[in-house]
Amino acid sequence: MSEELRGALIIGQSxxxxxxxxxxxxxxxxxxxxxxxxxxxxxxxxxxxxxxNDELFVMDEEDREELDKLMYTxxxxxxxxxxxxxxxxxxxxxxxxxxxxxxxYDVRYFCYNGGNDSMDTxxxxxxxxxxxxxxxxxxxxxxxxxxxxxxxDHCPGFASxxxxxxxxxxxxxxxxxxxxxxxxTIIECMGRHAGWLTxxxxxxxVSERNCDLIYLPEKVFDMDKFLADVEKCYKEKGNCIxxxxxxxxxxxxxxxxxxxxxxxxxxxxxxxxxxxxxxxxTVKEKLGxxxxxxxxxxxxxxxxxxxxxxDISESFAAGKAAVEAMLDGETDHMVGFECTxxxxxxxxxxxxxxxxxxxHTKLFPLSxxxxxxxxxxxxxxxxxxxDILGGFIDYAMPLIQGETPMKKKNGLPDFAxxxxxxA
Numbered sequence: 001m002s003e004e005l006r007g008a009l010i011i012g013q014s015x016x017x018x019x020x021x022x023x024x025x026x027x028x029x030x031x032x033x034x035x036x037x038x039x040x041x042x043x044x045x046x047x048x049x050x051x052x053n054d055e056l057f058v059m060d061e062e063d064r065e066e067l068d069k070l071m072y073t074x075x076x077x078x079x080x081x082x083x084x085x086x087x088x089x090x091x092x093x094x095x096x097x098x099x100x101x102x103x104x105y106d107v108r109y110f111c112y113n114g115g116n117d118s119m120d121t122x123x124x125x126x127x128x129x130x131x132x133x134x135x136x137x138x139x140x141x142x143x144x145x146x147x148x149x150x151x152x153d154h155c156p157g158f159a160s161x162x163x164x165x166x167x168x169x170x171x172x173x174x175x176x177x178x179x180x181x182x183x184x185t186i187i188e189c190m191g192r193h194a195g196w197l198t199x200x201x202x203x204x205x206v207s208e209r210n211c212d213l214i215y216l217p218e219k220v221f222d223m224d225k226f227l228a229d230v231e232k233c234y235k236e237k238g239n240c241i242x243x244x245x246x247x248x249x250x251x252x253x254x255x256x257x258x259x260x261x262x263x264x265x266x267x268x269x270x271x272x273x274x275x276x277x278x279x280x281x282t283v284k285e286k287l288g289x290x291x292x293x294x295x296x297x298x299x300x301x302x303x304x305x306x307x308x309x310x311d312i313s314e315s316f317a318a319g320k321a322a323v324e325a326m327l328d329g330e331t332d333h334m335v336g337f338e339c340t341x342x343x344x345x346x347x348x349x350x351x352x353x354x355x356x357x358x359x360h361t362k363l364f365p366l367s368x369x370x371x372x373x374x375x376x377x378x379x380x381x382x383x384x385x386x387d388i389l390g391g392f393i394d395y396a397m398p399l400i401q402g403e404t405p406m407k408k409k410n411g412l413p414d415f416a417x418x419x420x421x422x423a
Contacts, residue, residue: 005135006037007108009323010051011059012044013076013143014083014114014121018157019164019304020315021113021143022077022416026070027319028111028141029059035327038109042423047081048112048121051101052094061421069416071312072406074304077418080114085121088128095128102129102136105423109137109326113319115144115155116371119334123366126332137326140334140366141319145301147196150372151364152336156318157301159311159399162200164303165189165243165296166400169201172294173210173241181290182238184230184283188276188295192247193217195376197300201243202388203396212240217247218376219385221256226279227286229386234289246275305413309402314359321361333363341398357398 009032011025025043032041043057044050057078059067070077088095101107112122119140126138142149147158169187176183189198195216204210212233215221233240248256257275276293284291318335325333342356380392407414 003329004037005108005137006039007106008040008042009038009109009111010042010044010056010105010107011078011111011113012047012050013078013080014047014112014118015080015144016115016301017075017080018143018145018301019074019160019307020157020311021075022070022073023312023315024113024141024143024156024319025077026067027316027321028113028323029067029070029319031320031323032109033060035323037327038323039106042105042107043078045420045422046079047083047114047118048085048098049081049083050079052097054101054104056105056423057418058421058423062418066416066418069407069414071316072304072307072404072413073415074302077416082117083121084117085124088124088131092128095125098125099129099132099134102134108135109139109323111139111141111319111322111326113141113143115142115146116149116369116373118143119149119366120370122334123332123370126366130332137329137331138366139322139326139331140369141322142334142336143315145197146191146194148194148373148375149334149336150369150374151334152362153339153359154337154399156311156315158196159396160303160307161190161197161300162203162396163308163311163400164300164306165197165200166203167306168296168300169204169211169241169243173204176239176241182234183290183292184234184240184242184280184287186242186244186276186279186283186291186293187211188244188246188293190296190300191217191245193373193375195245195247198243198245199376199380199388199392200396202392203400206393206397210241211243212237213242213386214388215242215244215248215386216376216381217245217249218378219381220251221248222250223256223282226386227283229384230283231287234287242279244275244279248275304404304406307404308400309404310399312404313402317361325363330363332366334366334369336362336364338362341394
């Protein structure tokens with residue numbers, strides 16, 4: 001244990017929410033509330049914007065029973081943002097303001113819960129505080145359904161979304177065969193540059209083949225080949241279910257999605273959408289068969305009712321580990337996971353391979369994590385670029401185990417209702 005540092009803690013959430021991001025926040029909040037040297041625990045309203053605007057919730061004022069419900073409450077309970085901070089060497093206005101707020105509330109611990117861009121924000125704040133000589137321990141807490149953060153075996157939020165996608169595809173597969181007329185169903189999953197979520201469609205094939213074709217942004221998309229793949233499958237089966245990542249692109253890098261230029265977020269990333277409908281229309285025109293486009297959209301990241309029990313417990317553990325690391329004197333890192341798995345079992349995933357799964361938290365330097373995207377390995381994608389191989393199944397299957405014990409009221413989820421008392 002390092003020399004005790006007394007002061008307040010701020011936890012902020014950033015980027016797109018997940019069904020378990022609040023479990024990580026609760027891990028931070030609960031551990032901080034129990035720490036003698038942390039004098040106050042604040043939640044930043046709308047992420048780093050809440051710090052800049054001096055809008056901080058006093059988490060000490062919340063009812064314990066409602067805080068407990070954060071474990072099973074989706075989305076970002078404190079509010080999120082997509083705010084890109086400039087390089088402090090170019091413009092340090094925001095950083096001076098953050099330092100002002102930190103001094104005002106005697107903040108000595110700062111946790112930021114988010115994905116790639118959030119880790120960049122965390123990294124910049126950490127480096128600035130060191131530069132100006134203000135002692136504040138900074139720790140990133142990972143969150144992204146995209147599963148693309150550097151270093152960590154996987155990211156909190158991914159497993160629950162993967163479970164939702166696989167479950168939905170299995171359900172849709174049953175629906176598509178109830179009539180004697182065939183259909184091509186295109187299911188669009190999130191993932192701009194990394195196809196982890198779309199790869200989760202392969203989990204729906206473990207017991208029986210439900211998803212016929214899977215296309216990730218890791219491979220260049222060819223429309224003619226896609227149509228040939230679909231036509232072949234449709235002729236053989238009379239039906240075809242396709243999973244596509246929203247970020248699939250042509251050889252020149254342009255997105256296949258017709259909505260590619262609709263807007264950008266605060267970090268300049270294209271906001272994609274409409275791909276499933278566009279591909280369904282293209283298949284209908286070219287092949288003349290009945291089609292349907294399904295865009296999972298926000299449902300895949302908000303589906304707390306089908307969250308992975310493993311994901312929930314690991315998300316909490318990440319938040320808890322972040323505070324414990326800071327109390328031990330660590331700073332300028334992100335909490336991640338280091339895992340071991342049982343022997344590879346391919347599509348025949350056995351209880352033994354799941355039982356061999358172990359996960360431990362590990363710290364990764366923020367400078368290594370910031371703005372780096374981890375992609376699905378080539379060896380987990382077939383040569384045709386239209387299916388996922390057993391290596392991914394062995395990787396992902398342990399992550400989706402376990403159910404959510406969320407409380408219900410009147411047959412519906414009883415989500416956390418925070419008082420959100422402003423400091």
